[in-house]
Amino acid sequence: MTLLTTVAAAIICTILWYRNLPGNEMRLGTLSLMFWGASVMWFVDAIFGYMEDGMAFFNPDLSDMLNEFYLGLSVVSLGLIIWLVILLIKDPRGVLKKALFGKSSK
Amino acid sequence: MACFLVPTAEAVVTTVMTKVIESKEKTKLPEEKAENEISVDASVKIPLSRKMKWLNNMLWGGSALLAFEHVWHGEVVPYFPFLTAAGDPASAAEMLHEMATAGVLMAVLVTAVWGCMVVTADYLAKKASQAGKVEEK
Structure with missing residues (x-):
């Protein structure tokens, strides 16, 4: 469930990144790469889980599924927080610097 | 258990490599400009430092x-030795085995995905460059 949640987040971010091309002001590429990286890592985790549990891997308990989904949502939230921090620090449009110091980054 | 440490170690190495490559590209660019060697192909080519940033x-x-996720499952704790295992x-021993199998596979697979991205991006850049040349003619 964590893998599926992260893959869904990665797909949504990639679509949003593609829609905003050629501009990259919102740094959506960074966010989508973060989620894709995590998705690949959880995919490896899933392979090892399948090797260990066999077919039982595809039939988790409802409580386990809910817990994993809750974890997936938390992971996506953390990814969004990291992206927001990067966006505010890099400030590609210079609006934050302008608002705080009254001058643009250019 | 601690499989994420292997990709983290790779990330440290690739970040240092990116910084080195970036500084080399910065010093190389003014030299090329002075020699007037920048061609249409060079302007279309994606810099290696940019590709490395994708991997980072x-x-x-x-x-x-x-x-x-490891913190969530109680495998990483905020006190010594930080890893419960x-x-x-x-x-x-189990943790080290997991790092050597799952951790290494994670790092390899992420790098392989990045490799596919780089090959595709280079192909698209080359195609765009060729299309530009045809239009010029």
């Missing part, structure tokens, strides 16, 4: 989110 984002982002030798 995947490795750092993935490792950070995976580390959070490092407490006793049997669990430590």
Whole structure:
């Protein structure tokens, strides 16, 4: 469930990144790469889980599924927080610097 | 247990490599300008430092989110030895085995995905460059 949640987040971010091309002001590429990286890592985790549990891997308990989904949502939230921090620090449009110091980054 | 440490270690190495490559590219560019050697192909070509940043984002982002999952499951704790499995030798051996199998496979697979991205991006850049040349003619 964590893998599926992260893959869904990665797909949504990639679509949003593609829609905003050629501009990259919102740094959506960074966010989508973060989620894709995590998705690949959880995919490896899933392979090892399948090797260990066999077919039982595809039939988790409802409580386990809910817990994993809750974890997936938390992971996506953390990814969004990291992206927001990067966006505010890099400030590609210079609006934050302008608002705080009254001058643009250019 | 601690599989995320392998991609994190790779991320440290690739970040240092990116910084070195970036500084080399910065020093190389003015030389090329002076020699007037910049061709249409060079302007279309994606710099290696930019490609390396894609890998860095995947490795750092993935490792950070995976580390959070380990905290969630109580495998990483905020006090010494930070990894619960490092407490006793049997669990430590299991942890090292997991790092050597799952951790290494994670790092390899992320790098392989990045490799595919780089090959595709280079192909698209080359295609765009060729299309530009045809239009010029």
